[in-house]
Amino acid sequence: MTPFTPSLRHRGRPRLRYLGALLLLGLLALLAACGNSNSSSGGTTTGSGSTCPSTKQLTGAGSTFDNPLFSKMFQEYPKVKCGINVNYQAVGSGAGINNLLQHIVDFGATDAPMTNDQLNKSTSGPILHIPITIGAVAISYNLSGVSQLKLTGPILAAIYEGKITTWDDPQIKAINSGLNLPHKNITVVHRSDGSGTTSIFTHYLSAVSPDWQSKVGAGTTVNWPTGVGAKGSSGVAGQVKNTDGAIGYVELSYVLANNIPYALLQNAAGKFVAPSLDSAKADAESFSNIPADLRFYIVNGSGDNAYPITGFSWVVVYQNQSNSDKGQALARLLWWMVHDGQQYAQTLNYVPLPDTIVSKDEAQIKAMRCGSSACYSGS
Amino acid sequence: MSQERVSLSKARQQWLGWQRILRIQRPGDLFFRGITLLFVLIVLGLVAGTAWILISNSLPTIRRFGFSFLTNKAFDPVHDVYGVLPAIFGTLMTSAFALIFAVPLGLGAAIFLVDFCPRPLRFVLAFLIDLLAAIPSVIYGLWGFLVLAPWLHNAGEPWLQQHLGFLPLFAGQPEGVGYLGAGIVLTMMILPLIISVSREVMLVTPIAQREALLALGATRWEVIRHAVLPFARVGILGGVILALGRALGETMAVTMIIGNQANEPSLSLFTPGYTLASVIANQFGEATPGLFLSAIIEAGLILFIITLITNILARWLIASLQRQAQGSRGGRP
Numbered sequence: 154m155t156p157f158t159p160s161l162r163h164r165g166r167p168r169l170r171y172l173g174a175l176l177l178l179g180l181l182a183l184l185a186a187c188g189n190s191n192s193s194s195g196g197t198t199t200g201s202g203s204t205c206p207s208t209k210q211l212t213g214a215g216s217t218f219d220n221p222l223f224s225k226m227f228q229e230y231p232k233v234k235c236g237i238n239v240n241y242q243a244v245g246s247g248a249g250i251n252n253l254l255q256h257i258v259d260f261g262a263t264d265a266p267m268t269n270d271q272l273n274k275s276t277s278g279p280i281l282h283i284p285i286t287i288g289a290v291a292i293s294y295n296l297s298g299v300s301q302l303k304l305t306g307p308i309l310a311a312i313y314e315g316k317i318t319t320w321d322d323p324q325i326k327a328i329n330s331g332l333n334l335p336h337k338n339i340t341v342v343h344r345s346d347g348s349g350t351t352s353i354f355t356h357y358l359s360a361v362s363p364d365w366q367s368k369v370g371a372g373t374t375v376n377w378p379t380g381v382g383a384k385g386s387s388g389v390a391g392q393v394k395n396t397d398g399a400i401g402y403v404e405l406s407y408v409l410a411n412n413i414p415y416a417l418l419q420n421a422a423g424k425f426v427a428p429s430l431d432s433a434k435a436d437a438e439s440f441s442n443i444p445a446d447l448r449f450y451i452v453n454g455s456g457d458n459a460y461p462i463t464g465f466s467w468v469v470v471y472q473n474q475s476n477s478d479k480g481q482a483l484a485r486l487l488w489w490m491v492h493d494g495q496q497y498a499q500t501l502n503y504v505p506l507p508d509t510i511v512s513k514d515e516a517q518i519k520a521m522r523c524g525s526s527a528c529y530s531g532s
Numbered sequence: 533m534s535q536e537r538v539s540l541s542k543a544r545q546q547w548l549g550w551q552r553i554l555r556i557q558r559p560g561d562l563f564f565r566g567i568t569l570l571f572v573l574i575v576l577g578l579v580a581g582t583a584w585i586l587i588s589n590s591l592p593t594i595r596r597f598g599f600s601f602l603t604n605k606a607f608d609p610v611h612d613v614y615g616v617l618p619a620i621f622g623t624l625m626t627s628a629f630a631l632i633f634a635v636p637l638g639l640g641a642a643i644f645l646v647d648f649c650p651r652p653l654r655f656v657l658a659f660l661i662d663l664l665a666a667i668p669s670v671i672y673g674l675w676g677f678l679v680l681a682p683w684l685h686n687a688g689e690p691w692l693q694q695h696l697g698f699l700p701l702f703a704g705q706p707e708g709v710g711y712l713g714a715g716i717v718l719t720m721m722i723l724p725l726i727i728s729v730s731r732e733v734m735l736v737t738p739i740a741q742r743e744a745l746l747a748l749g750a751t752r753w754e755v756i757r758h759a760v761l762p763f764a765r766v767g768i769l770g771g772v773i774l775a776l777g778r779a780l781g782e783t784m785a786v787t788m789i790i791g792n793q794a795n796e797p798s799l800s801l802f803t804p805g806y807t808l809a810s811v812i813a814n815q816f817g818e819a820t821p822g823l824f825l826s827a828i829i830e831a832g833l834i835l836f837i838i839t840l841i842t843n844i845l846a847r848w849l850i851a852s853l854q855r856q857a858q859g860s861r862g863g864r865p
Binding site: 217244245246247248250251254268270271274338340345346347348369370371372373374375376377379380381382383384388391392395396397 | 606607608609610611677678681682685686705707708709710787788791792793794804810813814815816817818819820821822824825
């Protein structure tokens with residue numbers, strides 16, 4: 154019996170194992186590198202028209218919300234006339250803006266418009282905002298036996314402020330007369346990572362609750378008065394699913410793709426509306442006086458069918474393009490994205506841009522300057 | 533004459549000394565020395581560069597908020613006011629929790645593996661524990677998020693509250709996610725590290741020392757207490773420090789289960805909280821240039837400083853332990 158003999162063999166082996174791990178790591182890195190180069194060199198055909206810009210590739214970075222739609226668009230774009238490869242990195246809206254300001258990318262994509270502060274940091278003149286798609290935010294909840302829950306904006310704000318803490322609160326009961334609401338604590342779930350979804354949601358709460366606006370305000374990250382934070386749409390949805398009595402906000406495309414229960418929300422016209430591509434589009438269409446720079450939150454629209462927690466996602470570009478050829482290629486790409494590119498929105502659970510917005514986008518694209526002339530010269 | 537010889541030998545000694553320093557007669561050694569020196573300088577440069585980048589990029593918030601950055605609870609990009617008190621508290625709290633549970637557990641497991649475990653089982657167990665250490669942290673996070681948090685919310689935390697609710701540790705509303713969940717996940721993550729390192733250093737305890745004690749009629753426990761642990765404690769402490777480093781900096785798993793809410797520091801383990809690493813992980817993607825980005829980088833700087841302080845303390849502790857050990861050994865006849 155030699156229970157405590159130090160074994161030399163034993164001590165030698167970990168080194169081998171680490172070597173193996175290192176090799177595996179290297180292999181993975183190699184694979185990842187291959188994957189990248191494949192995706193960025195996927196297209197083959199380039200338009201042969203004599204007017205096509207000679208730029209072969211454009212790069213963009215930003216919103217993760219846009220990524221599935223952009224992936225599809227940029228997969229299709231090389232196949233159209235003058236179409237080229239577009240390399241898009243879903244690094245997050247804030248990082249996309251940073252990359253644009255540092256001239257690392259040709260365009261940024263963001264779910265929250267740039268602030269005046271950020272615009273002032275530009276070293277290359279004005280930056281244009283071009284709404285590229287519309288997102289809506291659904292209110293997801295977990296209450297066994299309760300479906301078709303109705304909520305109003307002020308109640309939602311009070312829940313997220315921690316003022317309404319149980320599901321059988323008189324205010325919630327008053328608008329849900331048919332439902333048997335349990336006496337259960339509400340677990341408020343919010344995004345922990347900065348996010349355009351949070352930006353749209355908090356702008357809505359600010360629009361319907363002066364109290365929220367003064368105490369918390371709106372942005373991609375806010376100082377939440379209560380609740381728990383979860384990372385990403387999947388994190389919030391998972392946390393809600395795990396927790397009986399939870400409420401959370403999740404972007405509509407995620408809710409539609411995963412069949413998550415959602416609440417009906419009272420809109421500005423007093424109707425209770427379910428979140429859907431149509432009701433989000435109705436909200437966008439209900440705004441007639443959007444400012445010319447298109448930095449605008451389309452929350453709480455006036456239409457009967459409008460779903461109130463709705464917002465744009467923008468592409469941001471420099472108005473004055475330093476490289477004319479690249480500028481022309483970029484203008485062509487953007488023009489295609491707001492027109493033909495929109496056909497891919499619906500199937501991917503994105504809201505296609507209404508015509509009223511498309512015409513405003515056209516004006517923005519036409520305002521891009523390549524030297525002394527406009528970048529866009531017709532397709 | 534004798535003086536002359538002394539000075540001659542002194543000069544010779546000096547020459548030999550220089551030779552040793554310069555390695556004149558061995559170009560291979562010189563080359564090797566240069567290369568290794570270069571490697572060390574690269575490491576030093578990396579540390580200095582990291583510190584410089586962290587400091588220079590967090591200057592805007594350091595200038596604006598100064599010390600209040602450490603004591604302010606709100607991390608509020610909307611109003612451009614930043615503070616990381618909850619995150620500092622959460623970082624220390626969860627790491628302390630993990631160490632309190634992982635060190636005795638890990639030591640006990642290591643002692644069993646070294647001294648009591650039947651040989652075939654020891655091989656299997658050691659392998660499994662090493663495997664545990666190799667699991668990526670995101671897997672621990674997923675387990676925490678999908679399995680542990682719901683269980684804590686529905687069963688674990690209500691039970692603790694019912695039976696131990698008089699303690700401030702178990703007050704408040706059970707949320708599932710929070711310090712408790714994060715602490716448990718961290719405990720699990722650092723446990724294999726502590727076991728592996730402790731086992732390795734215990735294995736190299738000189739057999740003569742063990743046998744000497746056994747020959748004196750010591751029990752197994754006395755052998756461990758008087759031969760193994762004194763011999764291994766410096767190494768064990770090293771393992772604990774490695775584990776603490778991992779706990780302080782762990783990002784993904786903690787972010788998934790800590791609740792990410794900047795609450796007032798509270799003793800309640802049920803409180804959803806924040807750690808410095810998860811502030812950075814959560815906010816970096818959407819951080820916009822200016823105070824916001826600077827605040828995140830300063831959070832990184834604070835984490836860097838906390839790690840530095842714990843490492844210095846640990847080195848000091850190890851050094852004093854070693855001195856103590858040498859002193860006591862030297863003192864004996």
